[in-house]
Amino acid sequence: MEYNEEFWNALDNLVQQSKVVIDRPKGTVHPKYPDFLYRVDYGYLKDTTSMDGGGIDVWRGTDEEQKIDAIMCIVDLTKKDSEIKILIGCTEEEKEKIYHTHNDSPNMKGILIRRL
Template sequence: MENPDFWSALDELIRRSRLVIDRPQGSAHPRFPALIYPLDYGYLAQTSSMDGEGVDVWLGSDPAQTLNAVICTVDLEKRDSEVKLLLGCTRKEIQLVLDFHNRSPSMKGLLIPRPDSTR
């Protein structure tokens, strides 16, 4: 079921927030050095997610940086779930992020593409 108000609310959250990239593309995860970030990864400053940190964001190569999907993740090791925002991601970049979140037996991700996204 499509819900345009959901996407509008996320657009507003993004507009009101500062994006912080703390894990640039190609960098290693701080606790798992073999895990390399395929795109820039960060968070929205002064927001809150399930883990008590800022709302997570993957940043793609499209300069417009519009929200075109979210990924819902479940992490069995951390015993939590989160929503990750995908900004300006191409189809290829979306697949890279989805693969990143599904490569481990303990973490799984589900992609929710924005219905009006043309990417």
């Protein structure tokens, strides 16, 4: 598969033109699933639209350079949908946590696509 710099540039533009809203900070639990703990800040891009009708989801890490590192492409069998999640400023440890967040359940699977 070919690496597409224009894809990453388009994501950069989208994030730069949007406000990142962190509505589920690290350490909080999911509003519907009390056993689900957010281990990295999670939110969305304001005034954008994703497959679930909400804003495009983002994971925001603690790396000083807050650039787009990767995306997670996920399939959720419970909701019967798929989405991408944009990773912004995530350390390798945070990427690992995010990857497991989307793969430790039998009903959700995801792949991590790193930016080169």
